Amino acid sequence: MLASHRLSLAWIGRGVEIERKFVPCTIKKGSEMIEMRYEAPRTLKAAVALLAAANGRAKVLAGGTDLLIQMRSGRIDPELLIDVKCIPELRTIAEEKGGYRFGAAVSAMELVEHEGLARMWPGVIDAVKLIGSIQVKGRATVGGNLCNASPAADSVPALVAAGALARIIGPGGRREVPVEEIPAGPGLTSLRAGEMVVSILLPKRPQRSGDAYLRFTPRTEMDIAVVGAGVNLTLNAKGVCSRARVSLGAVAERVLLLPDAAAALIGQRVDAAALERLAAAASAACRPIDDKRGTKEYRIKVAGVMARRAAQIAVKRAKGEV
Amino acid sequence: MSKHRVTATVNGDAVEFLCETGETLLEALRDELQLTGTKEGCGTGDCGACSVMLDGRLVCSCLVLGVEAQGKTIETVEGMAKGDELHPLQRKFLEHAALQCGICTPGMLISARALLERNPDPTEEEVRYWLAGNLCRCTGYHKIVEAVLDAAREMRGA
Amino acid sequence: MTVKYQEKPLKIVGTRPLRPDGVDKVTGRARYAADYNLPGQLIGKVLRSPHAHARIKSIDTSKAAALPGVKALVTRDDFADMPVEYAASGELTINFRDVTRNMMAREKVFYDGHPVAAVAATSASIAREALKLIKVEYEVLPHVIDVLEAMKPDAPLLHEHQFTDGVTPKPDKPSNVAKRMVFALGSLEEGFKQADLVIEREFNTKPVHQGYIEPQACVASYTEDGQVELWTGTQGHFVFRAQLAKVLQMDVSKIRVTATELGGGFGGKNNIYNEPLAIALSRKSHRPVKMVMTREEVFRATGPTSGANVKIKMGCTRDGRITAADAELNFQAGAFAGSSVGMASMCTFTRYDLDNVRVVGNDVTVNRPKVAAYRAPGAPIAVFGVESVIDEMARKLGIDPIDFRLKNAAKEGTQTYYGPTLGPIGFVETLNRAKAHPNYRLPLGPDQGRGIATGFWFNIGKETSSTVHVNEDGTVTLIIGIVDVAGGTRATMAMMVAEEFGIDYDKVRPVVGDTSALGFNFITAGSRGTFAGGMAAVLAARDAMEKLCRRVARIRDVPPEAVAWKDGRAQPAEGSGTQFKPMSLEEIAREAGRTGGTISGHSEINAEGAGPGFGTHIADVEVDRETGSIKILRYTIVQDVGKAIHPAYVEGQFEGGAVQGIGWALNEEYVYGADGVLQNPGFLDYRVPVASDVPFIDSVIVEVPNPNHPYGVRGCGEVPIIAPMAAISNAVENAIGVRLREQPMSPPRVLKAIEAAALATTQD
Ligand SMILES: Cc1cc2nc3c(=O)[nH]c(=O)nc-3n(C[C@H](O)[C@H](O)[C@H](O)COP(=O)(O)OP(=O)(O)OC[C@H]3O[C@@H](n4cnc5c(N)ncnc54)[C@H](O)[C@@H]3O)c2cc1C
Ligand code: FES
Ligand code: FES
Secondary structure, eight states: OOOHHHHHSOOOSSSOOOOGGGOOOOBOSTTOBOOOEEEOOSSHHHHHHHHHHTTTOEEEESSOTTHHHHHHTTSOOOSEEEEOTTOGGGTOEEEETTEEEEETTOBHHHHHHOHHHHHHOHHHHHHHHTSSOHHHHTTOBHHHHHHTTOTTOSHHHHHHHHTOEEEEEETTEEEEEEGGGSEEETTEESOOTTOEEEEEEEOOOOSSEEEEEEEEOSSSSSOOOSEEEEEEEEEOTTSOEEEEEEEEESSSSSOEEOHHHHHTTTTSOOOHHHHHHHHHHHHHHOOOOOBTTBOHHHHHHHHHHHHHHHHHHHHHHHTTOO | OOOEEEEEEETTEEEEEEEOTTOBHHHIIIIISOOTTSOOSOSSSSSOTTEEEETTEEEEGGGSBSGGGTTOEEEOGGGSSBTTBOOHHHHHHHHTTOOSSOSSHHHHHHHHHHHHHHOSSOOHHHHHHHGGGSOOSSSTTHHHHHHHHHHHHHHHTO | OOOOOOOOOOSSTTSOOOOTTHHHHHHTOOOBGGGOOOTTOEEEEEEEOSSSSEEEEEEEOHHHHHSTTEEEEEOGGGSOOOOOOEEEETTEEEEHHHHHHHHSOSSEEOSTTOEEEEEEESSHHHHHHHHHHOEEEEEEOOOOOSHHHHHSTTSOOSOTTOOOBTOSSOOSSOOSEEEEEEEEESOHHHHHHHOSEEEEEEEEEOOOBOOOSSOOEEEEEEOTTSOEEEEEOOSOHHHHHHHHHHHHTOOGGGEEEEEOBOSOOTTTTSSOSSHHHHHHHHHHHTSOEEEEOOHHHHHHHSOBOOOEEEEEEEEEOTTSOEEEEEEEEEEEEETSSOOSHHHHHHHSSTTBOOSSEEEEEEEEEOSSOOOOOOSSTTHHHHHHHHHHHHHHHHHHHTOOHHHHHHHHBOOTTOBOTTSOBOOSOOHHHHHHHHHHSGGGTOOOOTTEEEEEEEEEEOOOOEEEEEEEEEOTTSOEEEEEOSOOOSSSHHHHHHHHHHHHHTOOGGGEEEEEOOTTTSSOOOOSOTTOIIIIIHHHHHHHHHHHHHHHHHHHHHHHTOOGGGEEEETTEEEEOTTSOOOOOOEEHHHHHHHHTTTTSOEEEEEEEEEOOOOOEEEEEEEEEEEETTTTEEEEEEEEEEEEOSOOSSHHHHHHHHHHHHHHHHHHHHTOOOOBOTTSOBSOOSTTTSOOOOGGGOOOEEEEEEOOOOTTSTTOOOOOSSGGGTSHHHHHHHHHHHHHSOOOOBSSOOHHHHHHHHHHHHHHHHHO
């Protein structure tokens, strides 16, 4: 369980924001400063060994767009950085079983530029496109977005809606888990000691499927989601929704998968009434906080709006209209 | 304190510098290599003043560690002009009065060049969204967007 | 002094040549303060208060001092206390007692980010480590952030010695209200009696930051003989020198300040912050010290503009003539007295020709960083209220909003309520041009709306000096003492000087001189650059031309009156009856050494007669009723600048000012937690507009010459930021029928207002 004081911190961040006052001191013994080490292993095995040996004092470095900021502000103070960008498994995009597997350290720009991915999972790619600026996307990775465990991470609701699976490696070997099981709370993941994410599988999708991700931010760009909504659905030949997954970001301590909101769509033609029920279910599932980026009431209201609008886009995509 | 010895190529030149693990590429460029054309406006990826190309990718150099540059190719504003000849974007920025204080200009130019290399004929909207990671507080972006569109036109030979 | 406007055919003024600082800026060679390094320099860092309000019980620096690589430390003990003494700094007034406390806390810390100690070390990382070793013991005190809260009698008190100035009898209890000021004309009572319609409303705005992209930076070197050299990003190096001499108790002559290329200021670089600390650290360490702020420090500790509460009550007749106008402005000053409320008070209604006016301004200290000037300091806040009320009046009466303003517009001869009578101004012209603009008639779609608002700014003159050297090849070096804060001052001055001499623009090289190159120059503020600086440069050129003519008289052996300067040459004066072979600037220059020595022109003036500037804005918006998000569809600025020396740079001021105003209206604000700690000290959560947030800005330059400037210049940099908040708010009302009286109009606020309005109609 999460200690309640952690929740009271402003957690909807690009990072997890711990108050400035509690800056940890890097001074260890006497007045000697401990140096931070850097390693760039070339194999998974080497990376896992380094991670295991560091006893929790190491950090995986992917794009660094969250990590470097946390280091700069003194919020974290690792002894070792393990740069995973030289490990082939984390850097490749490949078709697999009719879907796509991409490495956790593939940059957002590489994903955005991949035509096959954009064709099959446009909603996921829309979400990836929203991460920061072009510059940030040149470095940022989906693995980092996921493992940083910000409830406002843009790619995560889209991945959750897509039913993506994450491949994890660690001292105990490999395992595969649904993406929604990884974030556990602001800045917390369910990864065990010494584990890291290797890659993410976007599964093959049935015909007449469409996904979409929308977020609300005050600015058009360079902003962190006040609310994010991912919808992934499949229509049958009659245009009735046969499968749906709905996910929300920035409305709780972690990204949420909403079976109730999905139920509002399944078996429906996704007409205005169904969309309203979806919106209501999405709003009802929110348990947000007030923070500098938005109030509770605002998040609850807009969550419904974003879910509805995302579903409309997803339906259009499923029908091949866009 | 032991430092990393990093070799890289900056604007076509082989360079070597020393840095601590926590030092950013921006700090290495400015403080170790005296390439102060690349600016720091925030140090947290929010303003784009530190934009450089890293192995052909547009990045914020404040979000890259110096050690990560090992063996990489970096391009900064100092390498944009070829000899006596300014890059068309540099010229168009001057002609359109697309800079005032100029602190955002190096980053804007690097960013705009990266856009035009991918998309030689962007719309106004595409320019605005591409440049959203580069803050400018002086110009209101008007003349910057005009300059980029005009440079694109010239570079296409249209 | 003033120089009369003379209409004449122009060759250079009014054209668009390239800026002299341009090539260095596009190639990365321009040097800003953070780009300077001195041999042997140390890096300085500041320890800042984590509390909004606390008494400093003790500061222990011993551990930090022992850290290897630490070369000097300073705290309050290293600076002299200062008595109350006022001085002008930009558009605001400063008090040295406060300046010394703001740069380094003494008895108390007054805001999150207030400096309490500074350290210089051989590297940035050592300096940062050293800060963590400094132990400060605080007694945390209750704090107050909100202006209305701070005005309450039982509010936590910042300054025990502060009694409200401007009220009689003198209060016997200290207060957070530092000063109360009243401006009045006619009789409000009479005015409201004549009114058919009276509207009274209250408005609130949040503090916003100038948001320059370059954080404050400086390099200081204190030499063994007690001389200081300082490179810093400043809007006024002479004013910095004066302040530094005071707070460091040094002779002015011992401090030399070089204004480096400036990465934006907008009023925020009128004040010293790290400079005295860097000098003190350099003095103690015997080495140069460089200090660069982080972005977080910029937000936490350098001046934003005031947040404010504004109450407006206005009355008008059925046909739209304003009969009475009353305002109360309550401005946050930040930790120390001295907000822009005085300026704001004078701007509140000064666009209209009114008989019965009162403006009351309160300057209120709160536990926030001390405010600094920001582009037309204070005016946008007051104008937001007034222009909203006017909009409401026009709408209620069914009068076109531009016609309503035309009915009341100030003209030449209008008596202002703060003193002067207005000279020739172009306000009516801007209204008429706005009304005729095609953007005023474009059709609007659903949830789209259009708003009008206007702005006024005084513009200022003040102490200015300039030197023109005629070089031996006939080129001209122009030294100005006004910092080019990036609007293009160097270019416009060179243009005026080239025009005077009758030579090509590229033959004049303008340079901003350091403090040893010229006599005192006031800060670049109040849109004075091209007005006052231009006047000084023109006079220096004229001084040189006079000397050139005298020299030619000697060379050609004719009486001095027989020589006149025309078209770049010394020629026989018309009607003098004398004939001689004219001499070009180049010819005279080549011979100068042999004919009496080099020729330079100088001017040292106190420029007067600044021409007020007026503008009319048209904003078109679209509102998303479900999210409260506002999109700016079009934005039009029509403004009288007197004369656009370089029209592209005037447009640049319009565009930049408008977009800053749009940011103020939409999303920029300081967010504090209940603990008084700033929660958004970075560009991700302090949301200045990005390129995709704004459209192109349509600029219309109106030119009604200022009679007191040789080229008719008024100054144009500040007016553009005044109207956007009001224009956008009026447009939102026009779009969805909901009026927002709180800024910024961020999506949550807009949505809340929409819901409240919906609730109100269903209850009706
Ligand atoms: C200016 C700016 C704007 C931003 N805007 C957005 C935005 O709009 N939306 C958004 O969602 N985010 C945004 N971010 C945050 C950030 O860019 C993303 O979260 C990004 O995806 C992080 O990826 P990274 O590779 O840079 O992560 P890193 O910083 O490298 O890592 C982040 C965390 O994840 C861990 N980690 C990384 N990879 C792995 C792995 N394979 N296995 C286990 N742990 C791992 C790291 O140890 C670290 O704790 C923004 C950041 C910046 C600087
Ligand atoms: S300095 Fe790197 S983005 Fe601002
Ligand atoms: S020109 Fe000053 S920030 Fe862009």
